[in-house]
Amino acid sequence: MSEAAAMTRDSGRESGGAPAADRPLVEARHVVKHFDLGGHFLQRERPTVKALNDVSITIRRGEAFCLVGESGCGKSTLARVVMGLLDPTDGEIRFDGTRIDALGHRARKPFHRRMQMIFQNPYASLNPRRTVQQTLEEPVRFHFPKLSDAEVKAKVEQVMVSVGNDPGWGNRYPHEFSGGQRQRISIARALMVDPDFVVADEPISALDVSIQAQVLNVMMDTRERLDLTYLFITHDLSVVRHFGSRVGVMYLGTLCELADTKTLFETPRHPYTRILLSAIPRVTTEEMQPPGLPGEVPSAMNLPSGCVFHDRCPLANARCSAEVPKPQSQADGTLVACHAVEEGRG
Structure with a gap:
């Protein structure tokens, strides 16, 4: 300079x-x-x-x-x-x-x-x-x-x-x-x-x-x-x-996971992060088929209750649909907002 x-x-x-x-x-x-x-003046909401x-x-x-x-x-x-x-x-x-x-x-x-x-x-x-x-x-x-x-x-x-x-x-x-x-x-x-x-x-x-x-x-x-x-x-x-150098993973207006790049790619924790990474093209044909993500992204005008990812998450339970997860710090400094990770279900 x-x-x-x-x-x-x-x-x-x-x-x-x-x-x-x-x-x-x-x-x-x-x-x-x-x-x-905006909307029509007669609408309540x-x-x-x-x-x-x-x-x-x-x-x-x-x-x-x-x-x-x-x-x-x-x-x-x-x-x-x-x-x-x-x-x-x-x-x-x-x-x-x-x-x-x-x-x-x-x-x-x-x-x-x-x-x-x-x-x-x-x-x-x-x-x-x-x-x-x-x-x-x-x-x-x-x-x-x-x-x-x-x-x-x-x-x-x-x-x-x-x-x-x-x-x-x-x-x-x-x-x-x-x-x-x-x-x-x-x-x-x-x-x-x-x-x-x-x-x-x-x-x-x-x-x-x-x-x-x-x-x-x-x-x-x-x-x-x-x-x-x-x-x-x-x-x-x-x-x-x-x-x-660091990565934040977002889904439907929320932050799911935040980690150093190397950590995120080697040990992704949030189910959504894992699905995203599985979709990256691989060298071998055995790894070319990522697991499907069921359903579609909900509308941002009508967010799901609890965790916004729960209706598409393979690890979701009743708590996920009722309670919004808070970001929790992991031992390596990664932040993850996921009840399944917190409870060790994944």
Whole structure:
């Protein structure tokens, strides 16, 4: 990292509170997010989507924290609540020890620089009317208005090179690039303001398999070189195994299991986690048939009683359908919200 980049990063940290080595960078505490769908005025109860239900995670400095689960489980909603794009219905978000979800726009501005996001669709996340140079210069000029034109252009060139882009692309428009090139431009845009924390919401799912590895390698390289902290959202567990340091498994707006990546893959505990991992393609034909998952994911508008997974769980009993499980810490630090694991039924 350049001296100028280090200075701007330190300046941002001072404005948001001095960092402490023993303090998580990001915390989501008992987050609830419900979406009111409105409805007819004669209805007694307005339909509500219960997207997040008492979710708590902590993200340590320098790690790649991965959130996995089926589509619609609340991964992206949690990311948007953390980033301030959505307000939580209940709970709180803390960044570097400061609660930020209740801050006004002006008070939150220093945190906007330190928290950046890479979106899923590179074809929609870049303004088609702006050149690459204009797209990358805009956040720098907004957050660092005292930089000269020459310093801004030098910063753009430096970041473009760092993510494997040609600095000569600056005068071209997004439609002139492939999906992988656009996503590397999106990564460059996120890095332009020297953030501490980057949310990557399914950043490779819209890309061809042949270039997914290239984009992942760029993200892994920038994490190590710039000491970035990632919240990486994906449904692809094979990616998590190589990219993540810790993993949170979500189902229907709840956190089922949270563990170090190696521990999760070697000794998954929650029945849902086991089923997800069994679906990863294996080398041998004997392992190619994962056990089926009965039924379908219930509606988030009408959550099951007790454990939200109980009606599809092979280990469920009467307690599971009546009582919501609380996350329990295991001997190795894994958190599991499951009555069957607590009682040793699995």
